Amino acid sequence: MKKLKNIIALSTFIFLLAFSAKVSFALDDEVVDSSTNDVTTQQAQSTDENVDPVNVQEDENAGIATQENDNNLNAVNAGFDLSLNGICLLEKGTYDNVGVAYETNDPNIQFRWLQYDVENQKWSVVSDWRTGNWITWTPPRAGDFWIYVEAKTSDGNVQTSVYGHHHEGASLQLNGICVLPSGTMTTMGVAYETNDPNIQFQWKVYDLSTQKWSIVKPWSASNWGSFQPTHAGDYWLYVEALTSDGKMKTSVYGHRIFKSTITGFSVSPDSVGYPNSTTHLSASYYDSIGCITRTKFILYDGNTWSSIAENVNECDWTPVNTGSYLLGYQIINQSNNVIDQKISGYYVQNPYATINNVDVLESGNLTYNISADVSTNDSGAQYRFLSYDLSSGRWETIQNYSYSKSATWHAPHEGSYWVHTEVLLRDGSVKTFTKGFNATGTEYRKSVMLNVANNYASSTNYCLLVDRATHKVGVFKGSSYNWSYLYYWDCSDGKPSTPTVSGTFKVQSRGYYFDSGNSRCFWYTQFHGNYLFHSVLYNKNGTLQDGRLGMGLSHGCVRLDINNAKWIYDNIPRNTTVVVYN
Numbered sequence: 001m002k003k004l005k006n007i008i009a010l011s012t013f014i015f016l017l018a019f020s021a022k023v024s025f026a027l028d029d030e031v032v033d034s035s036t037n038d039v040t041t042q043q044a045q046s047t048d049e050n051v052d053p054v055n056v057q058e059d060e061n062a063g064i065a066t067q068e069n070d071n072n073l074n075a076v077n078a079g080f081d082l083s084l085n086g087i088c089l090l091e092k093g094t095y096d097n098v099g100v101a102y103e104t105n106d107p108n109i110q111f112r113w114l115q116y117d118v119e120n121q122k123w124s125v126v127s128d129w130r131t132g133n134w135i136t137w138t139p140p141r142a143g144d145f146w147i148y149v150e151a152k153t154s155d156g157n158v159q160t161s162v163y164g165h166h167h168e169g170a171s172l173q174l175n176g177i178c179v180l181p182s183g184t185m186t187t188m189g190v191a192y193e194t195n196d197p198n199i200q201f202q203w204k205v206y207d208l209s210t211q212k213w214s215i216v217k218p219w220s221a222s223n224w225g226s227f228q229p230t231h232a233g234d235y236w237l238y239v240e241a242l243t244s245d246g247k248m249k250t251s252v253y254g255h256r257i258f259k260s261t262i263t264g265f266s267v268s269p270d271s272v273g274y275p276n277s278t279t280h281l282s283a284s285y286y287d288s289i290g291c292i293t294r295t296k297f298i299l300y301d302g303n304t305w306s307s308i309a310e311n312v313n314e315c316d317w318t319p320v321n322t323g324s325y326l327l328g329y330q331i332i333n334q335s336n337n338v339i340d341q342k343i344s345g346y347y348v349q350n351p352y353a354t355i356n357n358v359d360v361l362e363s364g365n366l367t368y369n370i371s372a373d374v375s376t377n378d379s380g381a382q383y384r385f386l387s388y389d390l391s392s393g394r395w396e397t398i399q400n401y402s403y404s405k406s407a408t409w410h411a412p413h414e415g416s417y418w419v420h421t422e423v424l425l426r427d428g429s430v431k432t433f434t435k436g437f438n439a440t441g442t443e444y445r446k447s448v449m450l451n452v453a454n455n456y457a458s459s460t461n462y463c464l465l466v467d468r469a470t471h472k473v474g475v476f477k478g479s480s481y482n483w484s485y486l487y488y489w490d491c492s493d494g495k496p497s498t499p500t501v502s503g504t505f506k507v508q509s510r511g512y513y514f515d516s517g518n519s520r521c522f523w524y525t526q527f528h529g530n531y532l533f534h535s536v537l538y539n540k541n542g543t544l545q546d547g548r549l550g551m552g553l554s555h556g557c558v559r560l561d562i563n564n565a566k567w568i569y570d571n572i573p574r575n576t577t578v579v580v581y582n
Contacts, residue, residue: 079155080106087149087163093195094170094244098147099134100161106153115139116146141245142169170196170243177237177253182226184290189224190239190251198244201225206236213238229289232259260287265329265342272377273319273348274426282314283329285340291333300326319348351378351425355433358421364444366414370398371406372421372433380426385409388418395420411439441470446488449474453483456504458577464507464527464568466558468493468500468582471550473533473558475568489564490549492536494556500580501531501556507576510569519545521557523565527578535562 085101100111113126113135127135129152139145148162175191188203203217203225217225219242229235237253264284273279281297297308297315302324309315319325328343353376361369370385385398385407399407401424411417416438423431449472453465457480465474473491476483494500505528513522514534520542524534536559537546546553549561560568 080104080109080153080157082106082109082151082153082157082159084149084151084159084161087147087161089147089163089165091168091195093197095136095138096165096167097134098137098149098163100149100151102133102151102159104151104153106155106157108154110152112150112152113137114148114150116148118144118146139167139169142167169245170194170199170247172196172199172241172243172247172249174239174241174249174251177239177251179237179253179255181288184287185226185228186237186255186257187224187226188237188239188253188255190241192223192241192249194241194243196243196245200242202240202242203227204238204240206238208234208236229257231289232257257288258286260289260292260331260333260339261285262329262331262340262342265344267327267344267346269379271347272379273346274351274378275319275322275348277318277426279317279319279327279346280314281308281317281327281329283342284313285331287331292331292339293334294332294336296330296332298328298330300328322348322350324348349377351381351427351429352376353378353381353423353425353431355421355423355431358419358433358435360409360419360435360437362441362443363408364441364447366411366439366441367444368409368411368439369406370409370419370421372423374405374423376423376425378425382424384422384424386420386422387411388420390416390418411441414438414440442488445470445472446474446485449488450476450483450485452579452581454481456577456579457481459506459575460573460577462572462576464533464572464576464578466491466493466500466578466580468502468552468580471552473560473564475572487564487567489560492549492551492553492559494554495552498555499552500554500558501528502580502582503528505531505578505580507572507574507578515540521559522562523569524557525565525568525572530556532557533560533565533568534558535560535565538562 082104083102085103088099088101090097098113102109108131110129110131111127111133112129114123115126115137116123117140126137126147133151137147144164144166146162146164149160151159172194173192175193178189178191180187180189190201192199198221200219200221201217201223202215202219204213205216205227206213209231216227223241225239233256235255235257237255239251241249262283262285264282266282268280283295283297285292285295294311296310297312299306299308299317308317317327325346325348326343327346328341330341331339333339353374356373356375359371359373363369372383374381374383380403382401382403383399383405384401387396387398387409388394389396389412398409409419416436419435419437421433425431445467449465449467453463453474453476456463461477461479463476463483465476466472467474471491471493473487473489474485475487475489477486478484508526510525513520514524518540519537520540521532521534521537524532526532534557536544536549539545549559553559
């Protein structure tokens with residue numbers, strides 16, 4: 001249909017152009033009727049009632065009178081030059097901005113704009129003679145139109161241009177309703193798209209329980225509205241949107257108003273309270289229709305109910321006696337009816353703590369992680385850790401009172417200690433636990449030695465390492481660069497003035513014993529020159545002379561317990577790698 005209208009409009013326009021050489025607009029005789037905005041012609045109607053339709057065209061609403069003239073409308077008169085270079089139309093929804101490009105040397109050029117309604121076949125003036133070449137045009141409705149411009153110089157030179165246009169009118173689309181509960185009010189808005197700056201909205205609500213409509217927001221420019229429901233239930237929220245040219249769109253949204261209810265109730269401490277200690281209660285509620293007039297925190301002690309506090313969101317309660325209680329919260333309406341309530345069981349008991357054990361785990365280089373295994377009902381219990389050095393008889397605080405059940409301790413040296421733990425309860429009582437402990441740093445040092453060993457190869461399935469700093473010997477079995485521990489022994493290596501040689505060596509000869517002065521050393525195994533693995537010092541009669549280990553004492557050899565020295569003698573093959581490091 002739209003294409004058909006455009007074809008009719010174009011045919012009419014071509015017909016008019018066919019006579020453009022013979023017609024001219026009776027510019028001097030036209031009068032604009034201010035009430036109809038139509039163009040009437042005095043001359044054509046006063047001279048002849050049977051006017052030739054080629055020479056004069058008019059209708060009852062508006063028209064353009066034309067008379068035969070030997071001069072063409074586009075003829076250029078002597079004087080000012082004028083040419084029109086095309087019409088520009090900018091659609092703005094319910095209206096359009098229209099302008100014409102032109103060239104002239106006349107500073108006083110004027111323009112007149114007319115429209116032709118193709119469907120109704122009527123002309124009307126849009127803008128009478130004026131100096132501006134732009135106008136705002138508001139078509140009366142959607143449809144096909146010609147927008148026609150006349151330009152006139154001050155010496156009478158007239159040029160015209162016409163532009164065919166289909167006016168869509170205002171567009172409108174609703175994209176969904178948004179609902180925002182706000183206290184006892186319900187606020188709703190509609191998302192929309194339009195090119196009409198003057199769109200209007202009206203909101204209605206349908207109550208499904210009463211089956212009645214009500215207008216909650218009359219026509220306005222705002223796309224938001226609100227209403228206060230009188231009761232819980234289901235509603236339809238309905239919006240109408242109206243453009244300035246009469247187009248209407250609607251949208252509906254189903255919405256439920258929930259009854260007033262308690263949304264939160266909490267007690268702290270959570271489940272266990274203590275005599276003469278504060279218990280904190282807090283609550284919240286949602287009042288959808290504004291019916292709640294009173295709130296109340298309540299208590300049941302096993303015999304009677306009582307009120308703790310009213311019309312507050314939180315309060316404190318201090319129990320005196322141990323036992324089981326019920327704590328609750330109520331919301332009450334204007335008729336003194338309880339709308340909703342929450343009840344929670346609560347137990348009050350004396351605080352206690354039992355220390356089951358204290359774990360001391362080595363993390364490396366005489367550093368230990370201490371953790372207490374404690375059974376307690378006191379969430380506010382605090383913990384303190386101390387150490388007692390049996391060699392010096394001194395106490396040291398590892399960690400003062402805190403809520404942490406663990407601490408990190410660095411022993412000042414190897415030796416025997418007590419690790420002492422205290423638990424301070426909220427009633428001031430203290431529980432203690434003491435554990436004996438030997439600080440050696442063994443596991444850390446063993447891991448360091450294993451890492452060193454795995455950097456070396458050996459011609460046999462064994463590898464021996466001597467750590468001069470820790471006075472330890474490691475015996476490893478496996479393969480090159482892939483060793484596992486067999487033994488980790490204390491030793492006494494060379495004293496500072498005669499240290500054991502550092503480096504990488506091979507096991508060589510071995511023997512049952514040798515004498516050095518008045519001392520005898522058993523089960524020796526050579527690894528470099530006069531450097532040997534052998535037993536601690538014995539007297540020649542076989543009694544022990546010096547059995548100390550774990551320190552630098554020798555002239556450079558590595559002393560071992562006699563059983564360990566014999567094990568190397570019996571089991572370590574010749575050419576086994578020996579690594580001595582510090």
